[in-house]
Amino acid sequence: MSEARGSEKKAPMREVLAQAAFRLFLERGFERTTVDDIVALAGVGRRSFFRYFPSKEDAVFPDHERCLAETTEFLAAVDDSDPVGAVCDAARIVLRMYAANPEFSVQRYRLTREVPGLRTYELSVVRRYEQTLAGHLRGRFGEGRDGELRAEVIAASVVAAHNNGLRLWLRSGGAGDPEAAVDHALALVREVWGRPAVPTPATPFPVSGGGDGKGEVIVMVARKGTPMWRVVQQIEAAVGEN
Amino acid sequence: MSEARGSEKKAPMREVLAQAAFRLFLERGFERTTVDDIVALAGVGRRSFFRYFPSKEDAVFPDHERCLAETTEFLAAVDDSDPVGAVCDAARIVLRMYAANPEFSVQRYRLTREVPGLRTYELSVVRRYEQTLAGHLRGRFGEGRDGELRAEVIAASVVAAHNNGLRLWLRSGGAGDPEAAVDHALALVREVWGRPAVPTPATPFPVSGGGDGKGEVIVMVARKGTPMWRVVQQIEAAVGEN
Structure with a gap:
């Protein structure tokens, strides 16, 4: 008590x-x-x-420690079904911290842009979020070399997308809801990284996504003008394979 | 003279x-x-x-100013055919600076990990490279909202991939050639971001790449088990469209 x-x-x-x-x-x-x-x-x-x-x-960024802890807690508890979605949701926790106090967030943004020491401080905070997200993804993708690589690249993408949406809102003076801009930005990252792809054999181009053979979708990439019979042949080969 | x-x-x-x-x-x-x-x-x-x-x-990182200038110069002169490839090549300029002096680079890496002030300094340098790459991509993708977003996310991906490969080499004590690790890491980014994609209408999933309608490839994404007739119908619609 x-x-x-x-x-x-x-x-x-x-x-x-x-x-x-x-x-x-x-x-x-x-x-x-x-x-x-x-x-x-x-x-x-x-x-x-x-x-x-x-x-x-630290007094300029009084909430980041709490927010980092909250992000870490959230990721520790989230289920494993959608790791990229989970780190996007973790980024939204950070956004809500900014959105909870628009006036303070906007004034701080302006102050931070003027004081090099604060910009550097902010970079180190952003880096800690990035490492938190990357740590989560690494745990899901495996500690192997490519798991680590993908974890780091995706974490950096999520942070960059989040910051892009957040910055739009801050620059606008904190008007309206920043969630829409951040959701839009994160959607781009999810679109590109969110679905593990299975490479189809003998496609005209290698296939995106760095598939591990366990994904449930097929990605086909073909140059415009590729004859349809060739495209169908390749998809059939891919679909029939498993 | x-x-x-x-x-x-x-x-x-x-x-x-x-x-x-x-x-x-x-x-x-x-x-x-x-x-x-x-x-x-x-x-x-x-x-x-x-x-x-x-x-x-600054004395710990005596070559970054020169290297930043070189990177900027390179990007100003590069042709427009492959913006993502160009920023990957720009990242390789940074790598070569590290690779030119393995012993110094490895010692500095260890020193930087021990001194928080140097880590923060390094973050601000990395950020400047990232902004240089993003600036180039922004110029190519257009200043519109999504051009800026993609520029920032891709620049962050390239930097994260470069740093992943570089760090592998530094941790190994600077043995061998770091280019292979960095090439491998950058290949992942190029695979995912390198080709502008044209969204096909009515595909089971939205299509990757954030196409602007001017790309020359088609990306088709389908869930495994999608009936072949449906896949063909969608590709035909996409191919026939232009």
Whole structure:
């Protein structure tokens, strides 16, 4: 009981500090604001700040640790049927964190673009999300060389797609719902990576998807103008094969 | 003539500084080495260091600026026939920079893994390569919303694939030729993104590739067990369409 109340108390103080920090960053600039300024505004001691944030940069992104933990938890619990879909859903958890507070997200986006140190900090946070997604995919694709490769490339694709949709929304000033833009972007990734493909033998081109022979779809690629009999022959060979 | 000799002189001094810096970083650790230590070992004044490197971190990656410039130049001159292939080739320029000096590259890789500040610095360099590749693709795909999205996702894929192959080589201690691993990794990206696809109407699944209607290949995706007549009907519709 007392423990629960203890953790209830913690959250507001963290927020008070983050809000004080952010207000000063906007007013005076990030570089010119010291931790002493922040704690003075928040009305607490210097040590309190470092109890919640390892550095000034962390106070600009107060929710990423929690969000990273949530993403990791989500992926640990998700079923195995659709690994690419699962990491796309994990990316949506991050989006919801931004969407929950449009004004703050947009102001932070502008601040981050102006302060190189914050941009670098953000890159390292993005990298941690990417590694979390890649770790999940690696566990599903297997630790073999190509499993690792596909995991890393797909994780990078998902993060890039998510950030593309998110950035559109941030640039627009946080108007409307960012989910549509991110869903659209993630759909592209799922379309390309989401379905394991079985290579058909002797197609005019190699087939996409890096199939492992266990997929349930056939992908046929042919140059326009390939005679129909040839296309049919190849599909028949592929369908008949299993 | 004198100008050419001037720039010939510059290169060695830069290298002398970078080598002195790197030797001290390995011996004493990155954090414990000061710029004063570096210039003392190199036998030059403090201002010389900052003439060549904006920061201590930059001395660990002395070739990236040149390599970024080379990559940008290459992409500006490349023809338009195969944008995804072109950015893959641009990534190979970066690889060759690492491969030109295996011992240095491997030592730096180990150092970078140990020093958080260097990892962050490296992330920002990687991001600049990614933006260079994305900028090229954006120019080819058009500035529209989906052109930008595809450009960013493909650039991220290429960088992730390149880094996967490069990392394999670095982890192996720089043995052998890293080109094979990187070629293998980039082939996966090209396979998936390299060919613009024309969506066929009414296929059982949407078609991969985000086609713009100008591609020269057809991609057909069908679930295994789809009746042949249905598959043929759909391909005929697609082939006949143009």
